Amino acid sequence: MNYQKIFMSVLILFTVTNCSETxxxxxxxxxxxxxxxxxxxxxxxxxxxxxxxxxxFKVNQSVIEPDYRxxxxxxxxWIKENSITSVTIEGHADEQGTREYNLALxxxxxxxxxxxxxxxxxxxxxxxxxxxGKERPLRICSEESCWSKNRRAIVIIDGSSS
Amino acid sequence: MYINYKKKYNEKYLTILNLYSWVxxxxxxxxxxLVFSQENVxxxxxxxxxxxxxxxxxxxxxxxTTDFSSSIIANEISKVVKNDLLKTALxxxxxxxxxxxxxxxIDSPVRFADWRAINSDLLVVGDVxxxxxxxxxxxxxxxxxxxxxxxxxxxxxxxxNSIRRIAHKVSDLIYSGVTGEGKYxxxxxxxxxxxxxxxxxxxxLAIMDQDGANLTFLTDSESIVLAxxxxxxxxxxxxxxxxxxxxxxxxxxxxxxxxRSFPELPGMTxAxxxxxxxxxxxxxxxxxxxxxxxxxxxxNNLKKRLTKNVAIDTAPxxxxxxxxxxxxxxxxxxxxxYVMPSDGGKAKRISFGKGRYGTPVWSPRGDMIAFTKMYxxxxxxxxxxxxxSNERLLTKAFIDEGPTWAPNGRILMFFRETSGVNGAPxxxxxxxxGRNLRKIELSSFASDPSWSSLLK
Numbered sequence: 001m002n003y004q005k006i007f008m009s010v011l012i013l014f015t016v017t018n019c020s021e022t023x024x025x026x027x028x029x030x031x032x033x034x035x036x037x038x039x040x041x042x043x044x045x046x047x048x049x050x051x052x053x054x055x056x057f058k059v060n061q062s063v064i065e066p067d068y069r070x071x072x073x074x075x076x077x078w079i080k081e082n083s084i085t086s087v088t089i090e091g092h093a094d095e096q097g098t099r100e101y102n103l104a105l106x107x108x109x110x111x112x113x114x115x116x117x118x119x120x121x122x123x124x125x126x127x128x129x130x131x132x133g134k135e136r137p138l139r140i141c142s143e144e145s146c147w148s149k150n151r152r153a154i155v156i157i158d159g160s161s162s
Numbered sequence: 163m164y165i166n167y168k169k170k171y172n173e174k175y176l177t178i179l180n181l182y183s184w185v186x187x188x189x190x191x192x193x194x195x196l197v198f199s200q201e202n203v204x205x206x207x208x209x210x211x212x213x214x215x216x217x218x219x220x221x222x223x224x225x226x227t228t229d230f231s232s233s234i235i236a237n238e239i240s241k242v243v244k245n246d247l248l249k250t251a252l253x254x255x256x257x258x259x260x261x262x263x264x265x266x267x268i269d270s271p272v273r274f275a276d277w278r279a280i281n282s283d284l285l286v287v288g289d290v291x292x293x294x295x296x297x298x299x300x301x302x303x304x305x306x307x308x309x310x311x312x313x314x315x316x317x318x319x320x321x322x323n324s325i326r327r328i329a330h331k332v333s334d335l336i337y338s339g340v341t342g343e344g345k346y347x348x349x350x351x352x353x354x355x356x357x358x359x360x361x362x363x364x365x366x367l368a369i370m371d372q373d374g375a376n377l378t379f380l381t382d383s384e385s386i387v388l389a390x391x392x393x394x395x396x397x398x399x400x401x402x403x404x405x406x407x408x409x410x411x412x413x414x415x416x417x418x419x420x421x422r423s424f425p426e427l428p429g430m431t432x433a434x435x436x437x438x439x440x441x442x443x444x445x446x447x448x449x450x451x452x453x454x455x456x457x458x459x460x461x462n463n464l465k466k467r468l469t470k471n472v473a474i475d476t477a478p479x480x481x482x483x484x485x486x487x488x489x490x491x492x493x494x495x496x497x498x499x500y501v502m503p504s505d506g507g508k509a510k511r512i513s514f515g516k517g518r519y520g521t522p523v524w525s526p527r528g529d530m531i532a533f534t535k536m537y538x539x540x541x542x543x544x545x546x547x548x549x550x551s552n553e554r555l556l557t558k559a560f561i562d563e564g565p566t567w568a569p570n571g572r573i574l575m576f577f578r579e580t581s582g583v584n585g586a587p588x589x590x591x592x593x594x595x596g597r598n599l600r601k602i603e604l605s606s607f608a609s610d611p612s613w614s615s616l617l618k
Contacts, residue, residue, distance in 0.1 A: 060492075060496070062451075095561065096536070096539075097520075098490075098497075098520035098534050098536075098563055098564070099521075099563065099564065100389070100446065100477045100520065101476060101520050103409060103446075104446065104453035104474040104476050107448040107451050107453060108453075112451065129451070131430060131448065132386075135363075135388075137360060140359070140582075140583045140585075142582050142585055
């Protein structure tokens with residue numbers, strides 16, 4: 001069940017990063033390209049593709065970079081507007097670290113996103129955090145081009161009250 | 163105390179897990195009537211701490227048997243023993259075709275000249291019989307150069323399906339008798355068996371003999387499982403599983419298959435290990451994004467927090483005397499190794515080289531700490547003294563991670579992960595001297611090894 005969601009977002013993200021221009025140091029995703037122009041603004045597709053469900057991090061860092069504040073602001077707004085009551089935030093690391101440290105690092109990243117969303121008015125009780133460390137890479141090459149995409153937190157919408 | 167909430171593993175794997183309870187080997191030291199002179203004999207002694215060792219030639223004639231079925235089992239035992247000895251790189255087998263003497267009884271006087279003539283330094287003679295499904299092996303190890311017996315004749319007895327364990331016990335006595343080092347062949351490895359592509363890998367908890375034989379799976383591939391760790395008596399393992407959707411520590415009893423979860427622990431839990439007395443577990447708990455080290459007493463369920471700061475504190479490992487804990491922390495800015503008293507308190511940093519250090523694990527001898535080091539895009543397995551001095555790196559690769567000690571403190575096993583889209587992990591061993599790097603050949607990818615204690 002959970003994996004299906006991960007898989008879906010993996011699949012969607014992969015498509016997005018392949019067909020849209022990258023910008024900023026992280027190659028920011030969800031740049032609002034045409035294929036998604038007709039998606040309903042309340043759909044999950046809109047959330048993951050138009051707003052962007054992913055935040056990327058620098059090596060060994062868990063600080064939300066300024067590039068992602070806008071993404072997270074929109075996420076917070078969307079979560080509140082759509083009465084979302086259950087959100088899972090996954091934290092991930094690249095393969096260039098030991099297993100245990102990466103689990104702890106993934107938790108830091110997911111928690112940084114959680115704290116940001118809470119600061120923007122999302123109810124903390126609706127947010128759940130999980131770390132995957134280096135267990136679920138999005139991209140599989142062993143180069144910075146992939147690692148930079150794997151150092152990520154993903155916001156996954158589990159359910160709403162409406 | 164044990165929460166038997168998940169029967170699904172039990173029925174499936176119980177028969178194989180039972181291995182532990184029914185393999186009982188009888189070790190009987192017995193004196194032979196023969197007495198050989200021990201005058202001025204040069205001691206045969208290998209110092210495995212030396213960098214390069216010329217393998218010792220050992221003559222290994224077929225074990226004596228009196229019937230066909232015994233001879234088949236005898237051959238299987240010698241095959242396993244020879245394989246164990248060869249893999250140490252400390253021995254080579256003198257080819258059988260060159261043997262001059264026939265061995266017809268293990269009690270006959272040894273014609274040392276015949277074995278010296280073919281340049282053997284050692285001679286193993288043995289006798290195998292199988293009666294009523296019970297294997298009995300008697301064997302002796304001779305120092306051909308010094309013309310003396312290295313240890314008194316030994317007899318092992320076990321059920322007919324314990325061929326490999328009997329063989330490993332023979333190997334242990336030969337290795338230990340010749341090198342003076344502790345035994346390690348009759349041991350098992352718990353590890354994670356991995357399959358599938360890098361971005362959708364399945365992981366299963368698995369256990370096997372030290373040489374890769376008798377592989378058994380302990381979990382299915384439904385949930386990610388990580389880093390099993392044996393209890394001091396090798397009858398339980400701690401590991402981390404995502405079966406609730408989050409990483410949580412579990413304790414599996416290998417004898418009856420029972421699983422214990424730890425609902426009393428909050429948050430996400432991982433990086434568990436046993437205390438040397440087996441009474442406590444030490445692990446990391448992550449709450450609100452912060453990871454600290456805790457212990458849990460397995461008897462009274464009392465939890466104790468050992469570190470309290472905003473840094474990542476994880477991968478704890480006890481000293482064998484239980485007085486200290488070595489762990490990794492990024493409290494100083496990046497990942498380094500620290501030592502603290504086992505009840506918490508002031509931690510002292512011990513790693514000061516360039517790069518980052520993780521996964522420290524205390525040697526069963528107490529003298530050294532093995533670790534993973536990351537420096538300039540490479541990973542290394544290394545060892546240092548418990549005060550951090552004498553750092554030595556034993557390996558270098560894209561990813562070499564997670565060392566575990568053989569019970570004799572001479573050999574480390576770790577996993578090596580290759581790079582790229584087809585990158586995958588496999589298990590390797592290396593001596594603490596840096597010699598004899600070996601891959602363990604398995605049919606699946608493998609990571610996170612844990613070496614058991616010597617089996618009873």
